[in-house]
Amino acid sequence: MRHPSVIARRVAAASVSLVLAAGAAACGPKDNDANGSQASRGDSTPHRGGTLTVLNRNPQQDFDPARLYTTGGGKIPSLVFRTLTTRNRENGAAGAQVVPDLATDTGRPNKDATVWTYTLKEGLKYEDGTAITSADIKYGIERSFAAELSGGAPYLRDWLIGGADYQGPYKGGKSLDSIETPDARTIVFHLNKPEGEFPYLATQTQFTPVPKAKDTGTKYEEHPVSSGPYKVVSNENDGERLVLERNTYWSAATDAERKAYPDRIDVRSGLDSSVINQRLSASQGADAAAITTDTNLGPAELAQVTGDKALASRVGTGRFGYTNYIAFNPKVKPFDDVRVRQAISYAVDRSSVVNAAGGSSLAEAATTFLPNQKSYGYQPYDLFPAGASGNAAKAKELLKEAGYANGLTVTLTHSNSKDFETSPEIATAIQDALKKAGITVELKGLEDNDYSDTVHGARTEPGFFLAHWGADWPSGGPFLAPIFDGRQIVKDGANFNTGFLDDKTVNTEIDAINKLTDLDAAAARWGALDKKIAGQALTVPLFHPVYKRLYGKDIRNIVISDWDGVLDPSQVAVK
Numbered sequence: 034m035r036h037p038s039v040i041a042r043r044v045a046a047a048s049v050s051l052v053l054a055a056g057a058a059a060c061g062p063k064d065n066d067a068n069g070s071q072a073s074r075g076d077s078t079p080h081r082g083g084t085l086t087v088l089n090r091n092p093q094q095d096f097d098p099a100r101l102y103t104t105g106g107g108k109i110p111s112l113v114f115r116t117l118t119t120r121n122r123e124n125g126a127a128g129a130q131v132v133p134d135l136a137t138d139t140g141r142p143n144k145d146a147t148v149w150t151y152t153l154k155e156g157l158k159y160e161d162g163t164a165i166t167s168a169d170i171k172y173g174i175e176r177s178f179a180a181e182l183s184g185g186a187p188y189l190r191d192w193l194i195g196g197a198d199y200q201g202p203y204k205g206g207k208s209l210d211s212i213e214t215p216d217a218r219t220i221v222f223h224l225n226k227p228e229g230e231f232p233y234l235a236t237q238t239q240f241t242p243v244p245k246a247k248d249t250g251t252k253y254e255e256h257p258v259s260s261g262p263y264k265v266v267s268n269e270n271d272g273e274r275l276v277l278e279r280n281t282y283w284s285a286a287t288d289a290e291r292k293a294y295p296d297r298i299d300v301r302s303g304l305d306s307s308v309i310n311q312r313l314s315a316s317q318g319a320d321a322a323a324i325t326t327d328t329n330l331g332p333a334e335l336a337q338v339t340g341d342k343a344l345a346s347r348v349g350t351g352r353f354g355y356t357n358y359i360a361f362n363p364k365v366k367p368f369d370d371v372r373v374r375q376a377i378s379y380a381v382d383r384s385s386v387v388n389a390a391g392g393s394s395l396a397e398a399a400t401t402f403l404p405n406q407k408s409y410g411y412q413p414y415d416l417f418p419a420g421a422s423g424n425a426a427k428a429k430e431l432l433k434e435a436g437y438a439n440g441l442t443v444t445l446t447h448s449n450s451k452d453f454e455t456s457p458e459i460a461t462a463i464q465d466a467l468k469k470a471g472i473t474v475e476l477k478g479l480e481d482n483d484y485s486d487t488v489h490g491a492r493t494e495p496g497f498f499l500a501h502w503g504a505d506w507p508s509g510g511p512f513l514a515p516i517f518d519g520r521q522i523v524k525d526g527a528n529f530n531t532g533f534l535d536d537k538t539v540n541t542e543i544d545a546i547n548k549l550t551d552l553d554a555a556a557a558r559w560g561a562l563d564k565k566i567a568g569q570a571l572t573v574p575l576f577h578p579v580y581k582r583l584y585g586k587d588i589r590n591i592v593i594s595d596w597d598g599v600l601d602p603s604q605v606a607v608k
Contacts, residue, residue, distance in 0.1 A: 276298070
């Protein structure tokens with residue numbers, strides 16, 4: 034379970050002016066195929082060499098595999114850190130598959146998926162030429178349990194036998210017995226419950242090998258030992274500028290996923306969104322061979338870009354499994370009445386919400402909690418049809434049944450942040466729609482930290498607020514379980530089961546699906562469970578985000594998968 038703000042999608046303010054070619058006209062933006070812009074270029078074949086520049090807002094802080102979240106860092110960490118499994122580096126839906134990385138396969142489970150065994154490929158080496166062993170992967174995982182290296186994904190602590198009480202290898206040199214390494218190429222994991230999706234978990238950076246002799250604790254981030262195609266040669270101001278160069282001991286023969294075309298990668302972070310988009314649009318000097326992995330185009334920018342054919346050909350489109358929604362706390366009146374929650378579901382005007390989120394090119398209306406992608410088990414449904422602009426008549430009917438024939442007044446809590454996810458603009462769109470159904474909405478905007486603390490505190494959670502969630506891998510499991518599994522309700526700490534749902538049948542089905550190692554079969558059942566839970570109207574899905582990002586004119590081989598919708602720097606070549 035994680036806070037979705039890790040990958041929060043922030044777009045530049047609409048007032049930003051780009052350095053555009055003369056005569057750019059504002060018109061309705063169109064989607065561009067990730068590779069379509071290169072078809073007309075005579076030099077579109079990717080070549081080895083050159084320097085790739087990455088322009089990002091968020092610094093590559095805590096560049097230590099123990100402290101990183103796999104979905105964080107805009108895929109830059111995967112250039113240095115290899116793991117047992119990884120993402121399939123292909124466009125679209127094919128990129129939502131898990132594939133082998135350091136391991137020969139995606140893992141071999143026992144009958145009930147409580148024991149997973151991996152065998153390492155032959156010939157794996159670190160940047161210094163020494164061999165990568167299974168003991169190094171075990172040690173890399175163990176150090177991620179140390180308090181001083183916190184920040185990574187919490188699943189291993191929950192899934193591994195003894196993980197809940199393990200404190201890492203630094204205090205007394207203790208080892209985690211639930212990870213066995215019978216030989217240099219074999220590693221075995223013993224889990225305290227069936228987990229059919231363990232191959233997805235093995236993509237997390239905590240599965241990066243770390244040689245114990247080279248571990249410098251909290252200083253390891255300054256020069257982590259590379260197992261990937263690039264090594265760190267410079268890390269300034271805790272990731273504000275990160276310079277990577279080739280790891281000469283990396284072999285493409287052992288790595289089918291990373292292309293590693295550039296000789297050098299220069300990551301510059303801490304930049305303003307408007308500056309990033311201006312530099313990418315102008316595409317001068319080193320910026321001609323630049324990309325961004327965390328900065329979207331805003332609505333006004335996108336309209337201007339689309340009006341210029343040259344710029345429009347340099348926009349990559351990505352989709353990540355992510356849902357923006359209204360959350361209800363059924364412990365707070367009047368939301369304890371399912372008819373009130375249903376009434377709001379009917380009254381919502383998704384067209385106005387999508388417009389508030391930047392328009393149809395940046396947001397797609399949602400009626401399901403699961404994202405509209407096959408890997409999640411998406412099954413289309415709309416249990417409370419509101420149409421494009423809301424069904425005020427049906428909402429009023431339900432309110433009357435609930436005893437609110439004359440309407441009611443409620444408070445909607447949202448963030449004051451301009452991130453187009455929980456923003457004042459979206460809150461206002463909901464306020465206007467509900468007014469037509471006789472519901473007066475008073476808006477309560479909070480600053481980012483206050484908002485997060487308030488809505489994720491079991492004792493402070495409001496009755497009606499804006500929320501969002503993104504999964505750590507493309508499956509229904511990490512999407513539905515943190516929000517609807519009653520055993521994941523946290524009374525003291527960050528709670529994401531906002532509806533406080535503790536339904537035995539839901540919990541039992543989650544356990545049953547987790548036992549499945551057939552991921553297609555699991556996906557179908559996640560989709561069915563999504564629909565079942567939706568009947569309780571604990572959330573109102575609003576929209577799924579779409580990423581639109583510029584890249585420099587000398588960039589080639591754009592690959593954007595549905596795993597996280599981010600341009601993949603491991604595939605990029607420069608002219």
